[in-house]
Amino acid sequence: MENKEILRKHVDELAVKVNGEVQEILGALVLTVKGSYITETLNAAKNFADVPCDFLHDLTAVDVGEQFAVVYQLSSLNGPQTLRVKGMIDRDTPVIESVTRIWRGANFLEREAYDMFGIQFKGHPNLKRIYLWEEFEGYPLRKDYVTESVEKRAVILTMKPGE
Amino acid sequence: MTLERTEELALNLGPQHPSMHGVFRMVAHFDGEIITKIDPKIGYLHRGLEKLAESRTYAQFIPYTDRLDYLAAPHNNMAYVQAVEKLANIQIPERAEYLRVIFAELARIASHLVFIGSLALDMAGWTAWGYCFRDRERILDLFEMTAGSRLTVNAMRIGGFSQEVPDEFWPALKSFLDDLPEMLEEYQGIFYGNEIAMGRMKSVGILTKEDAANFSTTGPVLRASGVKHDLRKDAPYGIYDRFEFDVPVLYGCDSYDRGLIRLLEIKESAKIIRQAMRDIPEGPIMAKVPKVLKPPVGEVYHAVENPKGELGFYLVSDGSTKPARLRIRSATFINIQLLPAISPGWKIQDVIAIFATLDAVLGEVDK
Numbered sequence A: 001m002e003n004k005e006i007l008r009k010h011v012d013e014l015a016v017k018v019n020g021e022v023q024e025i026l027g028a029l030v031l032t033v034k035g036s037y038i039t040e041t042l043n044a045a046k047n048f049a050d051v052p053c054d055f056l057h058d059l060t061a062v063d064v065g066e067q068f069a070v071v072y073q074l075s076s077l078n079g080p081q082t083l084r085v086k087g088m089i090d091r092d093t094p095v096i097e098s099v100t101r102i103w104r105g106a107n108f109l110e111r112e113a114y115d116m117f118g119i120q121f122k123g124h125p126n127l128k129r130i131y132l133w134e135e136f137e138g139y140p141l142r143k144d145y146v147t148e149s150v151e152k153r154a155v156i157l158t159m160k161p162g163e
Numbered sequence B: 001m002t003l004e005r006t007e008e009l010a011l012n013l014g015p016q017h018p019s020m021h022g023v024f025r026m027v028a029h030f031d032g033e034i035i036t037k038i039d040p041k042i043g044y045l046h047r048g049l050e051k052l053a054e055s056r057t058y059a060q061f062i063p064y065t066d067r068l069d070y071l072a073a074p075h076n077n078m079a080y081v082q083a084v085e086k087l088a089n090i091q092i093p094e095r096a097e098y099l100r101v102i103f104a105e106l107a108r109i110a111s112h113l114v115f116i117g118s119l120a121l122d123m124a125g126w127t128a129w130g131y132c133f134r135d136r137e138r139i140l141d142l143f144e145m146t147a148g149s150r151l152t153v154n155a156m157r158i159g160g161f162s163q164e165v166p167d168e169f170w171p172a173l174k175s176f177l178d179d180l181p182e183m184l185e186e187y188q189g190i191f192y193g194n195e196i197a198m199g200r201m202k203s204v205g206i207l208t209k210e211d212a213a214n215f216s217t218t219g220p221v222l223r224a225s226g227v228k229h230d231l232r233k234d235a236p237y238g239i240y241d242r243f244e245f246d247v248p249v250l251y252g253c254d255s256y257d258r259g260l261i262r263l264l265e266i267k268e269s270a271k272i273i274r275q276a277m278r279d280i281p282e283g284p285i286m287a288k289v290p291k292v293l294k295p296p297v298g299e300v301y302h303a304v305e306n307p308k309g310e311l312g313f314y315l316v317s318d319g320s321t322k323p324a325r326l327r328i329r330s331a332t333f334i335n336i337q338l339l340p341a342i343s344p345g346w347k348i349q350d351v352i353a354i355f356a357t358l359d360a361v362l363g364e365v366d367k
Helices: A005-017 A036-047 A106-117 A152-160 B047-055 B059-066 B074-090 B094-122 B125-147 B169-192 B195-201 B209-214 B253-281 B331-335 B338-342 B349-360 B362-366
Strands: A023-026 A027-032 A057-066 A065-073 A082-090 A093-099 A121-123 B009-013 B023-033 B034-041 B298-308 B309-317 B325-329
Touching: A005 A023, A005 A027, A005 A036, A023 B298, A027 A036, A027 B349, A036 A065, A036 A082, A036 A093, A057 A106, A057 B309, A057 B325, A065 B309, A082 A093, A106 A121, A106 B331, A121 B047, A152 B253, B023 B349, B034 B338, B034 B349, B047 B059, B047 B325, B059 B074, B074 B094, B074 B309, B094 B125, B094 B169, B094 B349, B125 B169, B169 B195, B169 B253, B195 B253, B195 B349, B209 B338, B253 B349, B309 B331, B331 B362, B338 B349
Parallel strands: A027 A082, A093 A121
Antiparallel strands: A023 A027, A057 A065, A065 A082, B009 B023, B023 B034, B298 B309, B309 B325
8 A cells, every 4th residue: 555545544543533534635634633632643643553643844823713723744754644633722712732742842833833822732841932022912823913003902902893 | 979069150142142143042051161051042033924924915925935044045935936836736837947946956055155154153263154155155146147136036936937047147157066066175174174173063962863853853953863854855846856866864963964964965956956957948937827816725835945954834825815824834943942952061162063053044943
């Protein structure tokens, strides 16, 4: 079997276990799961037989309205397999398990996601803002972040919808 | 027996310091002369590029990518435009592909020359710095005669290349490549073969293979720790699968190998440029791309092998003219995490050298 088919089989099996959804978007395999299953999913993906997705390329978040998607780009240094895992979390309670215990390289990436989206990574050793200063208000990459000047922002934030 | 300890000293290095390669700042904790802990502080050059992208059209964002890793601007252009082309399914003309490769590899050489020069400079080797910048100047001249600017070249467009190279470009490129072996020999003699440089870097700042992989390290830093991983070979993008070249791998895992690997990569880049010069066809350099580009709903992650590691763009399109989310995965932002991990136990001057071998460019770290 080809690499891609083996990977697909593993991902399908894993999707059943963690109640996830598998998609193929522009040739890339995407596994979407609930945020609470993320550690289990990533640990399983890291230890796939024959096609381990054990290298974390990137960790980021996307604002998709009601929810945030925390996106993990995985691949391997020993093979062509790539996998994108998305953990969906609620906008009101943006909490997800940290993966710094699996990949130490996730440290700065999670701090960046916290800085830009306000996502709390449970178990992160040092979850502080990385680019912006501690007193900075709001999370810039959220879609509802007001980019106007400070004076206007105070007015806009108190406006009711439709005003 | 009790070991005597000195009082811990916290020293603030940067953001304005010649050895900090821009505006990097770190708080170093010492026990006597030995580093016990390093706390990197970044964000002094943060411009919010990812947020800016959400209010720009796809084409308008290309000049911003120049400002990421400003020592290798064509590479950033290429990563971004290829990501958009993948998303919108645009095929580009052959000649543009070759021009892209030539510019990207020239940028790699230029970036590595700055690396060698500044690594030498960080260890007080002024002469090597002068040599490297003398030679890098010729590459910048090549950029200037094509695109009009030297550093932020903005050479690529969605669907092709910005303009045809002038007639004097090819002879100048050829003479540069002809002189390159001699230059490399000079760097070898003046810097890499230097006893002091060797003493300062050999067996210093060990980064094991396992640590490198666990820290998501990419690029020359990873390859100097004995991992053969190069996106140009492992996940070929553009037309890189047509060229014959080797991926240098070193197994020393120390500062010296992280330095030396760049010299070897310059040779491979020259090989690629020579093949591209030989094979480049005549023809158009731009595909027909709609003036108002609206990629279909979807998402794509596209990564290229930047001189400093993997540069990836994760684009999410909602079908409008502007990206819903543009994520920049920059190599040195992630590689810089190695500094606190491998520095403890070394002296401050060694840490300056270790930091130089990570080749951080703050435009890319801070985005």
